Amino acid sequence: xxxxxxxxxxxxxxxxxxxxxxxxxxxxxxxxxxxxxxxxxxxxxxxxxxxxxxxxxxxxxxxxxxxxxxxxxxxxxxxxxxxxxxxxxxxxxxxxxxxxxxxxxxxxxxxxxxxxxxxxxxxxxxxxxxxxxxxxxxxxxxxxxxxxxxxxxxxxxxxxxxxxxxxxxxxxxxxxxxxxxxxxxxxxxxxxxxxxxxxxxxxxxxxxxxxxxxxxxxxxxxxxxxxxxxxxxxxxxxxxxxxxxxxxxxxxxxxxxxxxxxxxxxxxxxxxxxxxxxxxxxxxxxxxxxxxxxxxxxxxxxxxxxxxxxxxxxxxxxxxxxxxxxxxxxxxxxxxxxxxxxxxxxxxxxxxxxxxxxxxxxxxxxxxxxxxxxxxxxxxxxxxxxxxxxxxxxxxxxxxxxxxxxxxxxxxxxxxxxxxxxxxxxxxxxxxxxxxxxxxxxxxxxxxxxxxxxxxxxxxxxxxxxxxxxxxxxxxxxxxxxxxxxxxxxxxxxxxxxxxxxxxxxxxxxxxxxxxxxxxxxxxxxxxxxxxxxxxxxxxxxxxxxxxxxxxxxxxxxxxxxxxxxxxxxxxxxxxxxxxxxxxxxxxxxxxxxxxxxxxxxxxxxxxxxxxxxxxxxxxxxxxxxxxxxxxxxxxxxxxxxxxxxxxxxxxxxxxxxxxxxxxxxxxxxxxxxxxxxxxxxxxxxxxxxxxxxxxxxxxxxxxxxxxxxxxxxxxxxxxxxxxxxxxxxxxxxxxxxxxxxxxxxxxxxxxxxxxxxxxxxxxxxxxxxxxxxxxxxxxxxxxxxxxxxxxxxxxxxxxx
Ligand SMILES: *[C@@H]1O[C@H](CO)[C@@H](O)[C@H](O)[C@H]1NC(C)=O
Ligand SMILES: *[C@@H]1O[C@H](CO)[C@@H](O)[C@H](O)[C@H]1NC(C)=O
Ligand SMILES: *[C@@H]1O[C@H](CO)[C@@H](O)[C@H](O)[C@H]1NC(C)=O
Ligand SMILES: *[C@@H]1O[C@H](CO)[C@@H](O)[C@H](O)[C@H]1NC(C)=O
Ligand SMILES: *[C@@H]1O[C@H](CO)[C@@H](O)[C@H](O)[C@H]1NC(C)=O
Ligand SMILES: *[C@@H]1O[C@H](CO)[C@@H](O)[C@H](O)[C@H]1NC(C)=O
Ligand SMILES: *[C@@H]1O[C@H](CO)[C@@H](O)[C@H](O)[C@H]1NC(C)=O
Ligand SMILES: *[C@@H]1O[C@H](CO)[C@@H](O)[C@H](O)[C@H]1NC(C)=O
Ligand SMILES: *[C@@H]1O[C@H](CO)[C@@H](O)[C@H](O)[C@H]1NC(C)=O
Ligand SMILES: *[C@@H]1O[C@H](CO)[C@@H](O)[C@H](O)[C@H]1NC(C)=O
Numbered sequence: 001x002x003x004x005x006x007x008x009x010x011x012x013x014x015x016x017x018x019x020x021x022x023x024x025x026x027x028x029x030x031x032x033x034x035x036x037x038x039x040x041x042x043x044x045x046x047x048x049x050x051x052x053x054x055x056x057x058x059x060x061x062x063x064x065x066x067x068x069x070x071x072x073x074x075x076x077x078x079x080x081x082x083x084x085x086x087x088x089x090x091x092x093x094x095x096x097x098x099x100x101x102x103x104x105x106x107x108x109x110x111x112x113x114x115x116x117x118x119x120x121x122x123x124x125x126x127x128x129x130x131x132x133x134x135x136x137x138x139x140x141x142x143x144x145x146x147x148x149x150x151x152x153x154x155x156x157x158x159x160x161x162x163x164x165x166x167x168x169x170x171x172x173x174x175x176x177x178x179x180x181x182x183x184x185x186x187x188x189x190x191x192x193x194x195x196x197x198x199x200x201x202x203x204x205x206x207x208x209x210x211x212x213x214x215x216x217x218x219x220x221x222x223x224x225x226x227x228x229x230x231x232x233x234x235x236x237x238x239x240x241x242x243x244x245x246x247x248x249x250x251x252x253x254x255x256x257x258x259x260x261x262x263x264x265x266x267x268x269x270x271x272x273x274x275x276x277x278x279x280x281x282x283x284x285x286x287x288x289x290x291x292x293x294x295x296x297x298x299x300x301x302x303x304x305x306x307x308x309x310x311x312x313x314x315x316x317x318x319x320x321x322x323x324x325x326x327x328x329x330x331x332x333x334x335x336x337x338x339x340x341x342x343x344x345x346x347x348x349x350x351x352x353x354x355x356x357x358x359x360x361x362x363x364x365x366x367x368x369x370x371x372x373x374x375x376x377x378x379x380x381x382x383x384x385x386x387x388x389x390x391x392x393x394x395x396x397x398x399x400x401x402x403x404x405x406x407x408x409x410x411x412x413x414x415x416x417x418x419x420x421x422x423x424x425x426x427x428x429x430x431x432x433x434x435x436x437x438x439x440x441x442x443x444x445x446x447x448x449x450x451x452x453x454x455x456x457x458x459x460x461x462x463x464x465x466x467x468x469x470x471x472x473x474x475x476x477x478x479x480x481x482x483x484x485x486x487x488x489x490x491x492x493x494x495x496x497x498x499x500x501x502x503x504x505x506x507x508x509x510x511x512x513x514x515x516x517x518x519x520x521x522x523x524x525x526x527x528x529x530x531x532x533x534x535x536x537x538x539x540x541x542x543x544x545x546x547x548x549x550x551x552x553x554x555x556x557x558x559x560x561x562x563x564x565x566x567x568x569x570x571x572x573x574x575x576x577x578x579x580x581x582x583x584x585x586x587x588x589x590x591x592x593x594x595x596x597x598x599x600x601x602x603x604x605x606x607x608x609x610x611x612x613x614x615x616x617x618x619x620x621x622x623x624x625x626x627x628x629x630x631x632x633x634x635x636x637x638x639x640x641x642x643x644x645x646x647x648x649x650x651x652x653x654x655x656x657x658x659x660x661x662x663x664x665x666x667x668x669x670x671x672x673x674x675x676x677x678x679x680x681x682x683x684x685x686x687x688x689x690x691x692x693x694x695x696x697x698x699x700x701x702x703x704x705x706x707x708x709x710x711x712x713x714x715x716x717x718x719x720x721x722x723x724x725x726x727x728x729x730x731x732x733x734x735x736x737x738x739x740x741x742x743x744x745x746x747x748x749x750x751x752x753x754x755x756x757x758x759x760x761x762x763x764x765x766x767x768x769x770x771x772x773x774x775x776x777x778x779x780x781x782x783x784x785x786x787x788x789x790x791x792x793x794x795x796x797x798x799x800x801x
Contacts, residue, residue: 037326038319040338040345043138044673046095046685048073048081050637051676053350054094055080056143057157059318060325060352061372061396063361064288065092065102066155066162068145071128074187075100078143080136080673084128085145087183088153090162090286091226093218093419094353095680096376101218101419103187105211105228107284109151109166111176111276120179122243123267127181140349141318156315158303160296160361164284165311170277177238180284181271182209182230184257189265190216192223193258198270200240206233206307207240207272210293219376219417220424221469225363227289229297233307234282235274244268283309290363290421325352328392328720334713335735340693342671344711347690351388351683355381355400363421369406370399377417379427380639380681382434387698388687390442391762394721401439401447404432408455413470423469425585428499428593429506430459430472434701437513440520441703442759453521456514460529467495472507474500477564483538486561486569486591498589501539501559501571505603508536512606512790513701533790536604538562540614546573546598548631555624557615558601561591573597577633595640598633605643605699608650609789618651629660636668637678642688646697646706650786654755655741655776658708661692662737665711695728695770696757703758704787707780709733709740709770717762724765731771739772742779746771755780756787 046053052075056067065077072083077092077100087106108127112120121127135146144154150169155162168178184194192214200207212227241250244257245267257268274282287300304314326348333341354374362371375381389397408414414432417424433456439447459471467473473495474484484500484507512533518526541560546553561569569591576583577596584594592600602625604611612621625647628634634641645664648656668677669689676685691697694717695710714729732739745752746769760766779785 037345038140038323040342041140041322041326041349042342042346042671043140043143043349044080044136045343045346045671046350046676046680047076047673048079049674049676050678051674051680051685052076052095052097053676053680054078054092054353055138056092057141057155057162057318058353059141059157059159059321061355061357062157063160063356063358064090064157064162064286065094065353066090066157066164066286067092067143068131068153069103069106069187071124074103075679077103077187082133084130085147086124086128088155088164089187090157090228090288093374093376094350095682095685096218096419097679097681099218100187101376104213104215104226104288105182105184105186105230105286107164107180107182107230107286109153109168109282110179110181111168112179115176117179117239117248117271117273118246120181120248120271122181122183122246122248122269124183124185126246139319140322142315154311156311156318158314158317159357160289160299161285161287161303163304163309163311163314164286166282166284168276168278168282177273177276178235178278178282179271179273180232180282181243181269183267183269184211184213185267185269186213186215188216188218190218192216193256195254195256196242196270197254198240198242198272199253200232200237200272202237202239204237205235206231207237208232209270209272210297212293215420217420217422217424220419220422221466222422224290224420224422226420227291227293227296229287229293229300231285231300231306232272232282233309234280235276235278238273238275240270240272242268242270283311285309290358290361322349325393328718330716331712332714334730334733336712337735339671340666340711343666343669343675344690344693346671347683347686347693348392350680350686351385351690352393354682357399358421359403365410367406367410370403371406372400372403373418373421374682375415375418375424376682377424377427378431378435379416380684382431382438383639383642383684383700384687384691384698385683386435387438387700388683388691390439390444390759391717392720394444394719397439398444398446401436401444401452404435405448405452405455408458409451411470412458413464414455414459416470425468426470426495427585428502429510430456431506431510433459433510434513437517438700440517441701443763449517449521453517453523456510456517457525460511460514460532463490463493465493467493472503472510473497474503478507478532478535481538481564482532482535483562485564487563489564496585496589498585499591499593500561501591501597502593502595502600502603504539505536505559505600508533509603509605509701511535516701530790533606541568544573548574548579553627553631555627558597560597571597573601574633578635579632594638595635596633598628599635599640599644602628602644602647603640605701607790608647609786610791612651618653622648622651622653622656629663635678636664637676637685639681639684643699646699646708649706649755649780650789652781652783652786653776654706654708654780657706658740658742661708662740665689665692696761699787702788704756705758705761706756706787707742707745707768707770709742709772711737719763719765722763722765724763726762726765727767729767729769731769733772738774741773741776743771743773743777744779745769753780753782754785
């Protein structure tokens with residue numbers, strides 16, 4: 001604990017001196033044309049091949065998310081997979097895996113052949129229509145697409161309402177009457193029951209359909225109620241009514257549908273027809289709310305006032321909101337091509353689709369605190385997405401953290417995953433702990449730290465009855481055996497009794513983060529939790545080998561499951577890797593979650609130096625890392641892999657981290673519609689890309705960023721709180737990325753040899769100049785240059801630096 005501490009301590013005194021003498025940035029640069037930035041955002045990146053991104057119109061963190069829903073890869077609503085459009089809906093999640101999320105109350109425009117209402121196609125399988133592939137326009141705050149039948153759809157949004165605009169082709173049977181139907185369903189057909197009423201009389205210039213429905217969350221417990229209020233305007237109402245299966249009628253005007261015999265799924269909804277031909281477009285304003293149908297109408301009326309809905313004004317507002325959110329960053333591209341710039345800016349954009357700001361829309365309790373949802377899931381988001389928001393949008397990240405603490409206050413537990421206001425399933429540790437502590441070490445203000453501390457201690461000490469949705473399981477064993485055993489005997493609470501290895505590793509890091517906060521707040525529990533942070537060592541089996549098809553990989557020592565009596569169990573180290581089969585909560589549940597023992601071998605974020613010596617020292621460790629990344633064992637499409645890319649920093653070879661990053665970007669993370677190697681998971685994959693491009697990668701929960709050369713000649717980020725601008729500049733930059741090795745660095749005008757830096761870089765607006773070359777140098781390689789580790793450096797006291 002001592003030696004590195006001393007070195008770090010003294011160099012920080014030197015830092016302080018540089019700071020005082022160097023308050024001005026040394027480099028005057030031409031700023032990029034900021035108003036051009038949105039042109040580099042392509043919401044279609046990751047819209048097929050499993051990226052599952054939400055490609056439609058949304059505000060930053062907005063609740064309303066409008067897009068065309070398809071019947072193919074529709075987890076996020078739309079996909080460029082060539083499948084058919086089934087509707088246009090206003091609520092979505094982004095990048096999630098598993099069941100399609102939300103997509104409630106889709107509407108759909110049609111013309112009924114022969115003007116006969118019963119010739120319209122109401123059920124989803126009948127109405128599904130292909131779109132014109134070249135008609136897709138996806139921009140921040142705007143989405144447009146044309147159906148093969150010639151109907152064109154455009155959409156934009158406010159916070160809690162969407163505005164759709166439909167253009168019916170002229171020249172069709174002029175007696176025909178354009179129809180807008182609404183389906184009481186969601187993407188997953190999870191609707192349990194729903195109510196609907198239609199208010200639209202013949203001759204009216206506007207018709208309203210409103211109602212509500214009870215649905216199931218896509219990855220969570222219980223059910224949720226969502227309300228809607230749809231106003232359609234743009235012509236004279238001809239008639240309106242209900243449809244059930246493939247028949248429709250102008251009576252009744254109210255309907256309640258449920259699931260009946262054998263949970264039979266009844267397709268039903270409402271419709272409004274207009275007299276054709278229309279003189280212009282039909283506007284459909286869809287308000288949504290978790291509170292009430294009246295609130296859904298009020299949200300729509302307040303945010304998109306009528307009677308004339310001004311689409312263009314609303315779209316401009318959405319664009320301006322995105323422009324403002326992206327404005328803290330400027331890049332000097334250095335002739336790097338547009339595809340790389342698009343990759344970067346689109347990634348920045350995708351970090352602010354979810355979590356979603358549901359403040360004022362919480363049906364469960366009243367509070368003056370912010371309320372955010374779609375933490376889907378924190379297991380994915382804590383590593384890089386939320387740390388990115390801490391840099392670029394600390395005001396919102398503070399609200400997000402406050403909302404987590406408020407959820408603890410009212411529900412008794414921090415969430416691990418949440419969607420549509422319900423509790424999502426826990427995946428591993430209580431990783432909201434890490435989010436809170438990351439905010440603490442990065443000085444976010446206005447957070448009740450005493451309450452945050454209580455919330456984390458609650459996770460660490462008290463086992464909930466249902467740890468499948470909150471907290472941790474196996475706490476009796478955790479406290480007494482100091483690991484989570486294979487086949488634990490746990491009668492305190494209930495969850496999926498698997499993942500003993502990955503939970504042991506994640507709980508260890510959770511307790512490390514807790515000890516950091518305890519230390520910062522002067523609690524006497526800091527030592528206890530720091531000691532529990534070492535529990536990962538108890539599952540290390542030093543003689544465990546790993547074979548692939550009978551051939552020894554040559555690496556010895558892996559985490560293995562251990563019974564309560566201390567006897568080792570066995571899980572093949574390559575199980576759950578891409579070379580074997582995927583392991584989730586329900587599919588092939590194993591002792592490691594969504595990742596192998598090979599990959600989890602590297603998950604000790606707080607004590608990497610200890611891990612390196614355990615695995616035989618830097619050379620062996622680097623060979624193991626290299627084998628991991630080149631043998632097919634690494635799953636670059638899922639979050640646990642992220643930190644492994646930067647681990648050479650701890651072994652004194654920062655150049656190897658840079659080299660590895662370039663082996664994945666852009667080959668696995670690029671600007672194509674299939675440009676993501678896995679689910680974006682809100683914006684987790686996005687954040688992996690953009691932190692690489694910035695050249696500073698976080699080890700969240702610690703005040704540490706690893707330094708590699710940015711992917712652009714220069715990049716600047718202005719802190720929206722301090723207004724100070726931090727800049728990283730590459731000297732000898734080449735757009736072919738041959739010069740990716742740092743030869744020397746200058747921080748605020750003085751030589752800097754550490755291969756990592758703290759968050760003050762951003763808040764205090766420091767300037768880092770990196771001189772690059774084609775080969776590794778000795779920059780950042782010495783003992784005193786390495787990032788802190790629990791066993792060798794004073795990680796605990798970083799916050800006091
Ligand atoms: C910046 O970009 C906008 C949008 O493309 C353009 O209208 C404007 O002229 C540009 N300004 C400069 C100074 O290049
Ligand atoms: C309009 O007419 C064309 C040609 O008959 C047909 O292909 C298309 O489906 C019609 N559009 C609608 C919206 O009915
Ligand atoms: C709708 O379904 C939910 C969930 O099953 C149930 O709690 C509720 O009572 C139902 N509502 C009505 C009006 O039947
Ligand atoms: C849904 O709407 C119906 C009809 O207006 C109403 O009776 C019912 O209470 C609403 N359900 C909920 C959960 O608000
Ligand atoms: C946090 O605030 C303290 C006190 O103002 C300051 O010394 C420290 O540098 C700040 N740390 C960060 C990461 O901004
Ligand atoms: C193992 O052997 C099988 C059968 O020869 C082959 O299909 C598979 O790709 C091999 N796996 C690895 C990881 O080499
Ligand atoms: C420990 O428990 C496991 C599983 O029940 C059993 O197979 C093993 O023999 C036990 N070891 C000892 C030393 O009792
Ligand atoms: C883009 O990324 C995807 C997903 O990782 C990959 O399959 C594809 O080959 C990449 N495309 C290019 C041109 O590198
Ligand atoms: C940063 O700039 C904003 C907008 O100009 C201003 O409101 C705020 O007071 C500034 N903050 C600081 C710390 O200077
Ligand atoms: C853009 O640059 C990247 C990185 O050098 C390269 O891999 C990619 O092929 C280039 N794309 C285009 C369209 O030129």
